[in-house]
Amino acid sequence: MAENKKLKLAIYWAAACGGCDVAITQINEKILDLIAVADIVFWPCAMDFKYDDVRNMKDKEIDVCLFSGAIRNSDHEEYAKLLREKSKSMIAFGACACIGGIPGLSNVTTAKESLSRAYLEEPSAPNPDRVLPQLKTNVAEGELTLPVTWDTVHTLNQVVDVDYYVPGCPPTPALIATALDAIVSGQLPPRGSVIAGTKALCDECERVKKNEMRVSEFKAPWEIQIDPEQCLIEQGIVCVGPATRSGCGAQCPKVNMPCTGCFGPPEGVDDQGAAMLSAIASVVCPGADISPEAALDGLRDPLGTFYRFSLPASILRRVKTANKE
Numbered sequence: 269m270a271e272n273k274k275l276k277l278a279i280y281w282a283a284a285c286g287g288c289d290v291a292i293t294q295i296n297e298k299i300l301d302l303i304a305v306a307d308i309v310f311w312p313c314a315m316d317f318k319y320d321d322v323r324n325m326k327d328k329e330i331d332v333c334l335f336s337g338a339i340r341n342s343d344h345e346e347y348a349k350l351l352r353e354k355s356k357s358m359i360a361f362g363a364c365a366c367i368g369g370i371p372g373l374s375n376v377t378t379a380k381e382s383l384s385r386a387y388l389e390e391p392s393a394p395n396p397d398r399v400l401p402q403l404k405t406n407v408a409e410g411e412l413t414l415p416v417t418w419d420t421v422h423t424l425n426q427v428v429d430v431d432y433y434v435p436g437c438p439p440t441p442a443l444i445a446t447a448l449d450a451i452v453s454g455q456l457p458p459r460g461s462v463i464a465g466t467k468a469l470c471d472e473c474e475r476v477k478k479n480e481m482r483v484s485e486f487k488a489p490w491e492i493q494i495d496p497e498q499c500l501i502e503q504g505i506v507c508v509g510p511a512t513r514s515g516c517g518a519q520c521p522k523v524n525m526p527c528t529g530c531f532g533p534p535e536g537v538d539d540q541g542a543a544m545l546s547a548i549a550s551v552v553c554p555g556a557d558i559s560p561e562a563a564l565d566g567l568r569d570p571l572g573t574f575y576r577f578s579l580p581a582s583i584l585r586r587v588k589t590a591n592k593e
């Protein structure tokens with residue numbers, strides 16, 4: 269492919285941990301195939317680019333933007349909108365961009381309370397002067413500003429139009445390779461597609477041994493000797509597989525860890541947490557010795573378990589607090 273025909277690829281992160289960027293490097297030698305056909309024109313976490321480099325581009329000059337991270341402050345919103353304007357295809361890359369991810373759990377509180385927790389109450393970060401981040405600070409060189417943190421964390425598609433979704437926390441190397449192959453070959457699926465499976469994770473899970481589904485107590489994985497062949501839910505471990513999209517190869521259940529739901533809900537399911545609650549209710553109720561309420565008492569963090577990655581994309585979206593969005 270001639271040099272001037274190379275695809276232009278942008279990679280950006282908003283409210284993200286950087287794991288999605290690391291995952292891109294984990295495609296190993298496939299990255300050589302990518303750079304043979306694509307120029308990376310913006311990837312500030314890996315190379316020295318300036319925002320003005322993007323501002324100076326023509327609209328739709330970038331072929332594909334891989335955008336990881338949720339949207340939780342004014343900067344994230346500004347750069348999501350800028351990259352959308354400059355990109356032909358916008359891909360929500362990873363759980364945070366697709367469904368809100370771990371940052372979305374702060375939708376149980378407010379920005380003020382989150383900052384207070386991180387800067388004033390966190391025992392591992394002493395702050396004797398009780399200094400909080402200021403939106404404006406004057407220094408000798410001029411005024412420094414910080415973005416405004418929102419009370420509500422948003423998914424990428426709540427802020428800009430998204431063309432494709434690559435789920436996972438982070439997306440698996442196999443899934444990234446599939447997405448990049450589709451980009452490079454121009455064989456992208458219909459707009460709006462999630463590049464993963466469509467069914468629930470249980471569909472591809474190899475834990476085939478299933479007895480009578482009846483659970484009277486929930487436990488953490490380290491509290492029992494796990495049968496490596498039996499469904500984890502049947503063993504009293506909350507596995508979010510029934511309410512999670514397939515496509516990762518059931519990597520967590522394979523190593524005795526329950527699925528935590530990072531691929532988001534399967535096709536046709538609007539609310540992952542509600543679907544999981546319903547799955548749990550169906551295994552507790554029939555013939556169990558205790559009521560669903562009593563069984564759920566053993567569940568240490570229902571909201572953080574059922575909506576660990578998807579609260580901003582759920583019907584609830586956030587916990588209601590007085591005077592909040």
Ligand code: SF4
Pocket residue numbers: 283284285286287288289336337361362363364365369370436437438439
């Ligand atoms: S999806 Fe997971 S790996 Fe990617 S930025 Fe969010 S928390 Fe990090």
Ligand code: SF4
Pocket residue numbers: 469470471473474475498499500501502507508509510518521527
């Ligand atoms: S609930 Fe979990 S362990 Fe059981 S079949 Fe589904 S994915 Fe596998």
